[in-house]
Amino acid sequence: MKVDIQTLTLVLGLIFIVQTLVLSVQYRLNRSYDGQLWMALGNGVEALGFLFLGLRSIPALTLFSILGSNACIVLGMMLIFLGILRFLEVRLPLFWMWVLYGLFLLVVLYFSLIQDSTPIRVVNLALVSALINLLTALALFFQRNVHFKTTARILGSIFIAYAFMFLLRIVSALTATAQFSSIFNPSLSQSFFYAGGIVLGNLYTFMFILMINQRLQSEERETQQRFELIFNTTPDAILITKLEDGLITAVNPAFTRITGFLKDEVIKKPILHLGVWSNSEERDRFTRILKETGLCENEEFIFHRKDGTSFTGMVSARTFMMEGQPHIISVVHDITARKQVEEALRESEAKLQDLLQQLEVEKRYAQESAITDGLTLLYNRRHFDATLRSDFYHLKRTEGILSLIMLDVDHFKKYNDTYGHLAGDDCLRKIGGVLKQVVGRTHDTVARYGGEEFAVIMPETDARGALIIANRLRSAVIDLQLPHSTSDVASEVTISVGVVTLRTSDMESPEQVVALTDQALYEAKRGGRNRVVQKDLSNQGNSHQFMQLRWNSNDNSLHPLIDQEHQQLILHSNDLLALLLQGQDKENLIPSLENLLNEVISHFNDEEAILKERSFPQLDEHARLHRDLIDQGRDVLERYKNDTLSQGELINFLIYEVIVHHMLTDDKKFFPYVGPSIPWSMVGRTSNKEIL
Structure with a gap:
């Protein structure tokens, strides 16, 4: 029987077009897996290569047909190989492939333009094609996904058959060069090659689609198993109900543990019949939120257990489609213990506030008693x-x-x-x-x-x-x-x-x-x-412009360091006054003024450290007064150095504001915190009999 090789070539090209369409549709149906589009593109490029091959019968297009068919057929195989690698999630350096493709094209160009030789071009095409198909088969044989292992090996065997066909074509081209004077010369080997390509192409498409579906099914099973594992092991109650009538379709073991209802007691029964909702208005609000938005997150509700006791649950729910009907999956986290802790904390906080208020009242009373x-x-x-x-x-x-x-x-x-x-x-x-x-x-x-x-x-x-x-x-x-x-x-x-x-x-x-x-x-x-x-005596004068500061026993805070530093400040202030009364000039006064200011700063630091240790409640305000006085003191001293401030103004600030007013007035606010404590009941209670 005489077989028309050109017809077989056209049929093979049409098969590749059909494969391209089938793989494209498969990709549109499920885009989860990488590589499908590359394989569809590879089949399309191979189909284009066979269409170029059909132009060989037109003498004017012979060279164009040779170059186009060879370039497209090999490029299509490379794209299919790349697509399978991506589908199998294998990443390899592909630089060598493009080097191989470049060498292949150089051979085609040489034996087409310089030294025309159809057998050599056939051997070049078959050798590169056999190598690519063998590599594709190896990738399929050694892939690690057990769910489609058998299908992958069958598909690998198809690519080995492709490689075997190309190797036979090499043998035919080398041993019977006469029949390759034209690509369409009829022969047994030519007929076998094209017929085999048609059969293997259909098998390849079928097996690849089967492998995709097997992978989909296996991953769906794994997803379902993971869902069931989470569903059954989570400590939160999970239930699935129909949105329309509230019919319960699934519950997990935690639902039984939290509510007391057994699985057989609730499956295929409306949730309203269980009486788990303590408030019908909350139930209606929950349903309304889901119907309007499809989502409910972290809402707190009170539920009833089977034994009649109540618990507080934090509910997150959303609607989804199952078996063509809208359902609700609800996750209920039992927060009863947390709510009890929160309530206890609120009660403790209220008691603490009452205690703090009482302490504040007693502190004010103690402060008043200390001066009353x-x-x-x-x-x-x-x-x-x-x-x-x-x-x-x-x-x-x-x-x-x-x-x-x-x-x-x-x-x-x-x-x-x-x-x-x-x-x-x-x-x-x-x-x-x-x-x-x-x-x-x-x-x-x-x-x-x-x-x-x-x-x-x-x-x-x-x-x-x-x-x-x-x-x-x-x-x-x-x-x-x-x-x-x-x-x-x-x-x-x-x-x-x-x-x-x-x-x-x-x-x-x-x-x-x-x-x-x-x-x-x-x-x-x-x-x-x-x-x-x-x-x-208001109209009498006094020749003395300044006075001597004196320490009074009432100025004692009863803290040794604070009282010692206060007395030293009084002593050094009097020394400064003596210098002023002696008429010392500015150059001699400035070092004494600077030393006094530095001594004040050192005292402020010691005082703040003691007040912090004693937990003085107004420490921040007192420290702010210190900072303000120090800043003002430095400014005043600088103005005095620049002759923009009189001696009287300087002394008034450093001695009266910083030392006398602050030390003898503001500092007394913390005396109750640094001195020895005495019973409040004994403060300020003195009769005339005790004095007499």
Whole structure:
């Protein structure tokens, strides 16, 4: 039977076109695997090569047909080989392939353009094709995926058959060169080659599609197995229900452990029949969210167990299609224990806040008690001394006027002996009350100085104003009409009052003001009691521009280091004042000023370290005051060096602001934290009996 070789060539080209279409459709259906498109492209390029081969019968296109068919057929095989490597997830250096392809094309060009030889071209094409098919077969034989191992080996055998056909074609070309004078000369070997190509091409396409499907099925099985493993081993309850009617189709073991319902009790039953939802409104909201968005994340709901107990679950759910119907997969994480811990933490936090508030109240009470007289509820002697010192130095800097009133209950010892100490305590309380009423200004200070003696500090009050207040105080005590039958002055309780008004710039220390006022009080007593004696020194001058700072026992914090450094600062400040009084020039003063400022900085650092150790709550604010004072001190000192600041302004800042005002006022806020602790119940409770 005579076989038309040209017809077989056309049929083979059409088969390659069909294979290209089939592989392209397979790629569009499933793009998960790399390499499919390369194989489809390789078949298409081979089909183009056989179409070029069909043009060999046209003499004018012979050279074009030779070059095109050889280039496309080998390139198509290389693309198929590359596609299979990618499908098998094998990565090899392919530079050698393009070198081989280049050498192949050089041989084709030489034996087509320079020395035309069809047999040599046939051998060149068959040799390269056999090598590529053998390499493809080896890649399939040695691939490691067990799920399509048999199919891959069958496909590898097909490529070995391809290689064997090309080797037979080499033998035919070398032994029967006459029949290759034309590519379409009929012969048994030619017919066998093209017929074999048709059969093997169909087998190759079928087996490759089968291998793809086997890989898909195996991965789907693995995915299902992984899902089932996760589904059955996760500690969270998982259930799958139909979106339309809530029919349960699957639950995991954790669902049984958490809810108590067995799998057989819930499968193919609506979830509403189980009664797991504690609130129908929450259930409706959950369903509405899923229907609107298809997703619900980390929503908290209360559920019922089979035994009637409740638990809190955090639910994440989404809709998906299964068996053509919309379903819901829900994951429920039991957070009951966490909610109990959170509730316990909230309760503990509330108790802690209550405790902190109580401690704050007690701290404020302790602070108030530390400066308050327990009997009269006026300020005590300690607060009086601190306030007088602060006002004294402040007014000294501003050259303001200070008035001090001191008063004493007349014949109070006789009152105690006659009416008893309880009545005496009541008398002092009432006098303290009227003193507070008469002295109405907030910046004035009314204090119990000791025993039956009281004092009023009145900054920026002239002699006339102080005298008016003193007389009002005396009259107010008389108006109390407290009987005093053993008094030598009157039938009711009276007081003697001493008043001093002065400029603190004329004084050396607060103690000097107290001494002058006490002297006025003494004169009031000596003058017959129940009277006011005033000394107005506000218009007198003093040749001394500066004073000497003095350490007072009330300034002790009872912390050894802090008190030691405070006293050293007082001492060195007095040394600086002595230099000023001696008229030292600026060059001699600047080193002393710098040393004093450095000593202040060192003291601030030590003080902050101690306060941090003692957990002083206002440490940050206190440290900010330190930084501000240091910055201001450096600026003031620099201005003094540049002759833009007077000596008086410099000394006022360094001594009065930094040392006196800060050290003797602001620092006392932390005294309760650095000194030895005493029971709060003992703070500020002193009766007149204990003093007497």
